[in-house]
Amino acid sequence: FGGKIPVYKPVALSEEFLEKDQQPDNKEFLLEWANGTGPTSFTPGxxxxxxxxxxxxxxxxxxxxxxxxxxxxxxxxxxxxxxxxxxxxxxx
The missing domain is CATH 1.10.286 (GTP Cyclohydrolase I; Chain A, domain 1)
Incomplete structure (x- = not known):
């Protein structure tokens, strides 16, 4: 996936994306962190x-x-x- 988080949630939660047997070893953190962003990663303004x-x-x-x-x-x-x-x- 080239370091990007899939926008389609089932793919983001899939074993193929999470790759738990590979590095980095905690892609779940990226999904948790992304919950704090807005509709995009851009800030208002x-x-x-x-x-x-x-x-x-x-x-x-x-x-x-x-x-x-x-x-x-x-x-x-x-x-x-x-x-x-x-x-x-x-x-x-």
Whole structure:
């Protein structure tokens, strides 16, 4: 399965996926951990802080660095500030 957890529960609980005779020896932990995630592993606001919606987040900042419009240190600080402001709305 290449390190991915099957989305179809019967497959995720199957002996073929759990491979109890192979390493890692506790794939059940992954299933328990996955119960704490949302519908996907993405956090609320993920697309916004990544900058997919408006280019203001990480994607936009990296684009500016790649295009010679900003230095990396500034871009990292801007991306962190933007991401934190987005996440503060979802996790006050």
């Amino acid at each position: 993920w697309g916004e802080w990544r900058g997919y919606t408006d280019g203001a987040g990480l994607e936009g900042q990296l684009g500016d660095v790649f295009n010679g419009e900003s230095d990396l240190d500034t871009a990292i600080q801007n991306a962190a500030d933007h991401a934190n402001s987005v996440l503060e709305r979802y996790y006050p």
